[in-house]
Amino acid sequence: MTSNLYQEVYPEPPLVSNASLNHTRAADLLNLEYFEAQPSSMPYQVFDQHHILINLKKDSHRVENWRDGEHRxxxxxxxxxxxxxxxxxxxxxxxAKSKVIVITLIPSKLEKFAQSELGILLGSKQLQDIPQFIDEDICNAAVMLRDAINSQMGSEVMFESFSRIFLIKLIQKYGVQREDDLQFSKSFTAKHYQRVLEYVRKSFSYDVSLEKMATEAGLSTYHFARLFKQTIGQTPHQFLMSFRVEKAKNMLKEIDRPMMDIAMSCGFADQAHFSRVFKQLEGKTPKQYRKNS
Structure with missing residues (x-):
C-alpha cells in the first residue's frame, strides 16, 4: 500500500524539520523540511497535501517533473x-545535489486559515493556477521559517510568527481567485464575510445575535442566514461557536487561568455551556484539552 504523505516517500531524511519542535498552532497548519539530497527521484503518485518546493541552490540545475501525465x-x-x-x-x-525547502499544507487547514485569519474565501482550486514561478520574497520568508527551527532561543515563538508571515504572503499573492471564479454566491461576497468576521472578532466576548451579524453584512436576517450557510458551510451560530472555541483553546494554554474566566471571556453563558460546546466541537472537555496541550 503506497503512502499519500510526501514526507514518507522522500528518498533521504531532512537535515531540518519542524517535527523537532513541540508543535504550536502554526505547526498544525504547515510542515517544513529542508533537504540537501544527492541526485535521485521520487515515485509518481498522488498526495493529500499541497507541496511547495522552494529552490535555494545558487547554481541552476536540471530537474524532471511528471505532472498528471505531462513530462516537464x-x-x-x-x-x-x-x-x-x-x-x-x-x-x-x-x-544535481538539491538545496530545497519543502513545505506541505493540508488544503482544508489552509482554507480555514485564510477564512478565519484573513477573511478570504479560497476557491476550490486553491493553488492550482500557479505551478511554477520565481518569488524571492516568498523564498526569504521560507528561509526565516527554516532558520527559526534551529534558533537557540524562542524557536517556538519565532516559528509561529514566521509561519504566519509565510502563509499570509502565500495566500495574499497566490491564493485568491479572480472575482468571476470565486465559488460562492454573488449575493454574499468576500467583503460581506470580512465585515462579519471583523464584527465577531471585536464582539465574541459579548452577546452576538444573528440580527447583529446580518446588520453588519447589510442583509436581511433571513437572507443572511441562508447565504452564510450556503457560502461558509456553517450556520452563523455554528461559526460563532467555532470562533469562540478557537479563542478558548488559546486561553487554555494559560494553565492558572480559571475555567469560569475563560468561559465568560469567550462569550459563553456559563462554564457548563462552555464545556458542552467545547466537547461537541473538539471531542474532549476543556479540562482534558488543557491536560493534553
Missing part, C-alpha cells in the same frame, strides 16, 4: 518555486 524537463533556478496541489499525480527526478 527544465532548469531549476534559484528562488524558483514549484507548487503541486493536492490530488495532482506527480513524480520527480533531480540531476
Amino acid at each position: 524537463d527544465f532548469i531549476f533556478q534559484q528562488h524558483e518555486i514549484i507548487v503541486t496541489p493536492a490530488g495532482v499525480r506527480s513524480g520527480w527526478c533531480w540531476h
Whole structure:
C-alpha cells in the first residue's frame, strides 16, 4: 500500500524539520523540511497535501517533473518555486545535489486559515493556477521559517510568527481567485464575510445575535442566514461557536487561568455551556484539552 504523505516517500531524511519542535498552532497548519539530497527521484503518485518546493541552490540545475501525465524537463533556478496541489499525480527526478525547502499544507487547514485569519474565501482550486514561478520574497520568508527551527532561543515563538508571515504572503499573492471564479454566491461576497468576521472578532466576548451579524453584512436576517450557510458551510451560530472555541483553546494554554474566566471571556453563558460546546466541537472537555496541550 503506497503512502499519500510526501514526507514518507522522500528518498533521504531532512537535515531540518519542524517535527523537532513541540508543535504550536502554526505547526498544525504547515510542515517544513529542508533537504540537501544527492541526485535521485521520487515515485509518481498522488498526495493529500499541497507541496511547495522552494529552490535555494545558487547554481541552476536540471530537474524532471511528471505532472498528471505531462513530462516537464527544465532548469531549476534559484528562488524558483514549484507548487503541486493536492490530488495532482506527480513524480520527480533531480540531476544535481538539491538545496530545497519543502513545505506541505493540508488544503482544508489552509482554507480555514485564510477564512478565519484573513477573511478570504479560497476557491476550490486553491493553488492550482500557479505551478511554477520565481518569488524571492516568498523564498526569504521560507528561509526565516527554516532558520527559526534551529534558533537557540524562542524557536517556538519565532516559528509561529514566521509561519504566519509565510502563509499570509502565500495566500495574499497566490491564493485568491479572480472575482468571476470565486465559488460562492454573488449575493454574499468576500467583503460581506470580512465585515462579519471583523464584527465577531471585536464582539465574541459579548452577546452576538444573528440580527447583529446580518446588520453588519447589510442583509436581511433571513437572507443572511441562508447565504452564510450556503457560502461558509456553517450556520452563523455554528461559526460563532467555532470562533469562540478557537479563542478558548488559546486561553487554555494559560494553565492558572480559571475555567469560569475563560468561559465568560469567550462569550459563553456559563462554564457548563462552555464545556458542552467545547466537547461537541473538539471531542474532549476543556479540562482534558488543557491536560493534553
